[in-house]
Amino acid sequence: MKCALLSNVNVESIARQMVAHEVYIAQGYGAWTRELADPTSGSLSYGPSSVFLIIDGAELMRGQGGLEPTLAEIRQHLACIEQAAERLPGIKFFVSTIDVPARALRPLKEERIERHLEQHWHRGIARASASHGNIYIFDLKELVEQVGRSFLYSNKRWYLGGLRFSTAGEKLIARELERVLDAQLVARKKCLLLDLDNTLWGGVIGEDGVTGIQLSETGEGARYRDFQLRIRELGEMGVILGVVSKNNEADALEAFERHEHMVLRKGDFATMKINWSAKAKNIAEVAQDLDIGMDSIVFIDDNPVEREAIRTELPEVTVPEFPADTCELASFFGQVFKDYFFTLVSTGEDRKRTDAYLANAMRAAERTAAPSIEQFLTGLGTKIFFSRANDEDLARAAQLTQKTNQFNLTTRRYTEQELRALQTTPGAEVFIASVADKFGDNGKVFTGIVRRDRLGTAELDTFLMSCRVLGRFIEDQILDQLIKELRTNGLSRLRVQFIPTRKNAPARAFVERLQGGQVVSDEEDGVRTWEFDITNASPVTQPAYAELRMQPVRFPKALP
Amino acid sequence: MEERLIATVASVLRVPKSTLTLHTGPGDLEVWDSLAQINVICEIEAEFGISIPVEQVTEIRHIRDFLHYLEKTP
Numbered sequence: 219m220k221c222a223l224l225s226n227v228n229v230e231s232i233a234r235q236m237v238a239h240e241v242y243i244a245q246g247y248g249a250w251t252r253e254l255a256d257p258t259s260g261s262l263s264y265g266p267s268s269v270f271l272i273i274d275g276a277e278l279m280r281g282q283g284g285l286e287p288t289l290a291e292i293r294q295h296l297a298c299i300e301q302a303a304e305r306l307p308g309i310k311f312f313v314s315t316i317d318v319p320a321r322a323l324r325p326l327k328e329e330r331i332e333r334h335l336e337q338h339w340h341r342g343i344a345r346a347s348a349s350h351g352n353i354y355i356f357d358l359k360e361l362v363e364q365v366g367r368s369f370l371y372s373n374k375r376w377y378l379g380g381l382r383f384s385t386a387g388e389k390l391i392a393r394e395l396e397r398v399l400d401a402q403l404v405a406r407k408k409c410l411l412l413d414l415d416n417t418l419w420g421g422v423i424g425e426d427g428v429t430g431i432q433l434s435e436t437g438e439g440a441r442y443r444d445f446q447l448r449i450r451e452l453g454e455m456g457v458i459l460g461v462v463s464k465n466n467e468a469d470a471l472e473a474f475e476r477h478e479h480m481v482l483r484k485g486d487f488a489t490m491k492i493n494w495s496a497k498a499k500n501i502a503e504v505a506q507d508l509d510i511g512m513d514s515i516v517f518i519d520d521n522p523v524e525r526e527a528i529r530t531e532l533p534e535v536t537v538p539e540f541p542a543d544t545c546e547l548a549s550f551f552g553q554v555f556k557d558y559f560f561t562l563v564s565t566g567e568d569r570k571r572t573d574a575y576l577a578n579a580m581r582a583a584e585r586t587a588a589p590s591i592e593q594f595l596t597g598l599g600t601k602i603f604f605s606r607a608n609d610e611d612l613a614r615a616a617q618l619t620q621k622t623n624q625f626n627l628t629t630r631r632y633t634e635q636e637l638r639a640l641q642t643t644p645g646a647e648v649f650i651a652s653v654a655d656k657f658g659d660n661g662k663v664f665t666g667i668v669r670r671d672r673l674g675t676a677e678l679d680t681f682l683m684s685c686r687v688l689g690r691f692i693e694d695q696i697l698d699q700l701i702k703e704l705r706t707n708g709l710s711r712l713r714v715q716f717i718p719t720r721k722n723a724p725a726r727a728f729v730e731r732l733q734g735g736q737v738v739s740d741e742e743d744g745v746r747t748w749e750f751d752i753t754n755a756s757p758v759t760q761p762a763y764a765e766l767r768m769q770p771v772r773f774p775k776a777l778p
Numbered sequence: 779m780e781e782r783l784i785a786t787v788a789s790v791l792r793v794p795k796s797t798l799t800l801h802t803g804p805g806d807l808e809v810w811d812s813l814a815q816i817n818v819i820c821e822i823e824a825e826f827g828i829s830i831p832v833e834q835v836t837e838i839r840h841i842r843d844f845l846h847y848l849e850k851t852p
Contacts, residue, residue, distance in 0.1 A: 231813055237792070372820060377832060379816045385790075385824060 219399045222261035224250040225272040228380040232272075235392035239399055242266060251295060254302040262302070267402070267635050268310045270356060270395055271299065274382050275316035275336065285331050289338060296342040303350045308635040310352050310562075312398060313343045315359035319367060351613075354562060356398065361390065397560060402633065405621045407536065407558040408510050410452060411501060413519035414463040414470055414492070418446060418482065420544070423469045433479045445547040446481035448555075453486050457559055458508060460489040462500045462517065467492040497524055498531040508578075509685040511623060511721060516558050577657040578686060592763075595690055598655040600764035602692060604699055607648040607665065612637045615650050615665040618682060623721040625693065626682040627714070627729065632667075645670045646679075647774035651696055653687050653764075663687050664696060668704070670774050675749070676704045677713040681725075688724055694731075694760040699768055701752045707774075710753045718744040732757035779848060783822070787841055790814065790821045800842035 222242040223229050233241040242264045244253045250271065253259040261269065278295075279288060303311050316339045318332035336359065347353045362370055365387070372384035383391060415422045419442045420432025432439040433446075453459045459482070463470060470492045474484050484490070489507060491500035497519075505512050512534035519525050520540045528537050536558060541550040581598065588594035607615050616634040623629065632640075640646045651664035663684040670676045683693050701712060716729045734757050735748035750757045780800060787802075788795040791809050804815045819838065823829055828847050830838070838844065 228813075231817060234813075374823075374832065375816055375820055378819075378835065379813060381813075381816060385817055385820045 219268070219403060220264065220266045221268040221270060221395075221399060222264060222266040223270050223272065223395075224253055224261055225274065226250055226277045227272075227274040227382045229272055231381055232383070232388045232392050232395070235389060236396055236399075238396065251298050254298050257305065262306065262309075266309060267633060268312060268399060269302075270398075271311065271313045272356075272358065272391070273314050273316050273339075275318035275332075275339075277382070278316060279318055279332070279335060285334065288335060292335070292339055292342060296339075296346060299343075299353065300346050300350060303346070303353050307352055308638050310354060310402075311350075312354045312356040313346070314356045315340050315343065317359045317362040317367070354398075356394070358391070361394065365390065397556065398562070401560050401562055405514070406561055407457070407516050408514035408621075409458040409460060409488075409504070409508065409516070410449070410559075411460045411462045411504060411515060411517045412449070413521065413524065414461060414465060414473075416520040417518060417540075418442060418449075419473070419477075419480075423473050424465055428473050428476050431473065431477070433477060435479055439479070441544045441547050443479055443481060445551060448548050448551045450481055450486060452551075452555060452559060453482075455559070455561065458488045458510075460487055460491070460504055460508075462491045462497050462504065462519075464494055464497070465492050496527070498528055501528065501532055501535060509624070509688065516554065518554070577660075580657050581655075592761075595763040598657075598690070598763075600653060600655045600690060600692065602651055602653055602664075602695060602764050602766040603769075604651040604664075604696060604766060605649065605769035607637070607641065607650040609638075609641075611650045611662065612641070612648070614662045615648055618662070618665045618684065619680060622682045622684060623719065624685045625688050625724045625728070626680075626719075626722050627678065627725045628680055628717045629682075629719050629722060630680050632680075637667075640667060644775055645777045649700070651692075653692060660684075660687050664692070666696075666700070668700065668774050670704075670709060670777065672777055674709050675711040675713055676709045676774070678715065681714075685724070691760040691763055693728055694758045695762045695764055695766055697732075698756050698758040698762070699766055701750075701756050701758070703768070705752055710751065712750045712752050712757075713738070713747060714750065715745065715747045731759060733759050780845070782825070783841060783844055783848065786822055786825045787818055790817050798841065800845075801840050803838075803840040803843075 220240045220242070222244070223233050224244055230243050233243050242261050244250060244259070244261050253261045257263070278292075299311060299313055303309075316336055318335050320330060320332055324330075340359070343353070343355055347355055370383055370387035370390070372381070372387070375381035375384065412418055420439060421430060423431055433442050434440055435443060449459065461470075471484065474480055474482070489504050491504060493500070501515065501517060502512075505515060512532055516536045516538065517525075517528055518538065518540065519528075522540075525537045525540070528535055538550075538554055538557075541547060584597070585591070585594045588597060612634050616632055616637050619630065619632045637648050640648055646667065646669045648665065648667050650662055652662045653660045653664070663686065664682070666681040667679040668676050669679050681693075681697070704712065714729060714732070714735065716726060718726065729748070732748070732750070734755055735750050737746060738749050739745075739747040784795055784798050784800070788798055791807065791814055793807065793809060797807065804810045804812070810818070819830060819835060822844055826848055830847055
């Protein structure tokens with residue numbers, strides 16, 4: 219991934235550590251504000267998707283006379299960052315917090331103005347981040363606090379080469395920067411499954427009983443309570459939580475219902491497999507029930523035998539080592555978060571996800587009760603809102619292209635920046651749809667990209683939908699509507715491509731139920747392309763079960 | 779000791795150990811520039827728990843020059 223590293227100290231050595239990415243370093247390391255202000259500067263014209271501003275507090279304050287002039291300079295810097303962010307909405311700016319060591323020996327009576335400066339800077343970038351979607355906080359100060367100045371900085375390197383950080387410190391910073399870049403590329407895990415005994419609480423519920431297990435506000439039992447607090451935070455960020463435990467279900471549920479210090483409650487979990495079956499079997503069932511891949515599951519269990527069994531039988535499931543010292547449970551979980559669930563922003567969609575899985579369970583119950591699938595689908599009262607993707611939708615649309623594997627015709631991944639560019643490309647259009655029904659709002663679950671040529675043919679570059687609304691023929695209805703739009707817009711043919719992957723069987727089923735297509739190319743790796751005449755007919759064979767509302771926008775945009 | 783020294787330098791420069799001997803030094807390899815030289819010195823200090831005085835840094839022209847400091851350590 220292309221990124222630029224701007225700093226008021228020499229960071230070239232940090233860039234050299236980030237071998238997996240293309241990193242641009244401004245020449246002349248003091249020039250960071252000039253680089254930001256000038257759109258033709260090397261770091262901005264290089265086309266990075268992310269720009270990091272690593273600001274050294276000591277250097278920022280060097281040569282300043284007193285508090286007021288320093289604050290004024292900080293304001294100038296912040297304004298400069300905000301202007302750059304406004305001018306370049308497609309670039310993400312990660313601005314570091316600052317650490318300002320005490321400048322001189324001082325008596326105990328004197329106030330430490332460095333603390334003011336750190337605070338002032340932090341408040342400034344927090345405000346900038348709140349008002350600019352593309353400004354993020356890179357918490358360098360937090361890193362200093364965690365490892366200490368004597369570890370992170372090096373006097374020798376400073377005097378020898380203007381290098382502020384120690385070699386170990388540089389490695390640490392490089393790893394954090396890479397984490398931020400990777401979070402934009404790699405799909406994070408979706409689901410955390412937890413064992414119960416000696417994992418969520420100390421002791422064995424079946425033997426010790428609700429009053430006997432270790433779980434408390436203070437003292438030893440607080441190890442598990444603090445762990446549960448962190449897990450709940452993760453749930454609030456939209457990660458699906460589940461339980462996989464060998465226990466009598468009634469015993470375990472009693473603990474969740476009756477223990478006064480239990481943080482997590484039954485409603486926090488989208489699934490609970492509490493029985494005596496092999497855990498591999500239970501986890502496989504969870505993947506099926508929730509319609510997620512094994513590779514999006516993380517499993518935490520204190521028992522090394524269980525961990526090893528899952529690693530052997532379900533190698534795609536991630537099984538972190540459990541800390542030997544349970545005092546480290548909460549900090550262990552901090553690392554689990556960073557390694558598997560790290561995300562730049564927690565979107566509203568993410569937070570709604572667990573609710574959505576719960577609503578799905580209710581839908582499943584209704585489906586079993588309904589006399590026919592048609593009656594069930596009609597009874598859901600589904601509403602589809604279909605429109606051209608506007609600026610605010612693009613983050614979600616990009617996330618969908620990154621994460622959706624099952625109902626995805628072409629599995630092309632796009633960044634938000636790329637989608638933003640498409641929205642201004644003649645002949646191309648990104649569209650999006652949200653779905654709601656009587657059980658709740660599923661949010662924006664559908665996106666696609668259509669491109670047109672000059673001869674009246676439109677091509678589906680991307681057509682995908684989150685698996686949580688699969689099986690309701692929503693995709694058929696959206697394609698039917700899309701075809702109507704294309705026809706109104708004077709297009710006569712639609713080209714549809716299917717690129718097979720290990721996971722997209724649902725997309726294959728969809729293209730196979732379309733009617734009247736002519737295969738125009740059939741490649742060796744199973745990639746197949748059809749063309750449909752859409753002047754009078756629609757390839758969609760399924761009746762419409764939902765009410766579809768369309769924002770009246772003609773698309774795709776005309777070609778010049 | 780010599781092997782550990784070469785391994786340390788190789789890992790800082792991100793080159794195979796076979797490209798280095800005790801007689802290799804800054805200037806012999808393109809990646810071994812002045813910035814890399816600072817990284818090499820600091821990594822060796824950390825790896826062997828020694829401290830090389832700033833005044834003597836310029837005297838280090840080959841990997842073997844580090845041996846002088848390592849022999850002094852217990």
